[in-house]
Amino acid sequence: MLTGKCFCGAVQYSVPDAFTYALNCHCSNCRRTTGSAFKPFAGIVRREFTVTQGADQLLIYGAEKTHDAHCRHCGSLLYSVVRDGAYVHVALGTLMDAPTLRPTAHIFVGSKAPWFTITDKLPQYEGHIP
Numbered sequence: 001m002l003t004g005k006c007f008c009g010a011v012q013y014s015v016p017d018a019f020t021y022a023l024n025c026h027c028s029n030c031r032r033t034t035g036s037a038f039k040p041f042a043g044i045v046r047r048e049f050t051v052t053q054g055a056d057q058l059l060i061y062g063a064e065k066t067h068d069a070h071c072r073h074c075g076s077l078l079y080s081v082v083r084d085g086a087y088v089h090v091a092l093g094t095l096m097d098a099p100t101l102r103p104t105a106h107i108f109v110g111s112k113a114p115w116f117t118i119t120d121k122l123p124q125y126e127g128h129i130p
């Protein structure tokens with residue numbers, strides 16, 4: 001199992017080290033929610049993901065089946081519920097442990113911040129992976 005937490009520690013979660021996919025997303029939404037050039041995230045079916053502390057401290061932005069979950073105290077973006085509620089995208093920066101699966105590609109490079117240059121050799125996609 002992997003564990004993660006927000007900046008202030010009020011919210012903690014656990015997730016099996018069994019992500020289905022991991023990607024770096026350069027879309028403008030991910031840039032704004034993280035305040036970063038891109039968001040490294042990893043996906044897993046929602047039922048595998050557990051908030052172990054501070055579930056009542058979450059700030060949910062969006063709807064039941066599609067939303068971002070932040071800590072309401074420190075604002076950290078911890079995860080997003082996506083794909084009609086079926087999957088969770090864990091914001092990898094909040095993990096305390098290193099996942100076995102590392103990001104395998106850059107997506108939404110068509111929306112990339114012009115001031116950021118991708119310097120690794122991972123595949124790049126204009127939008128979603130085809």
Ligand SMILES: [Zn+2]
Pocket residue numbers: 006007008009010011071072073074075076
């Ligand atoms: Zn927090």
Ligand SMILES: [Zn+2]
Pocket residue numbers: 025026027028029030031039108
């Ligand atoms: Zn994105």
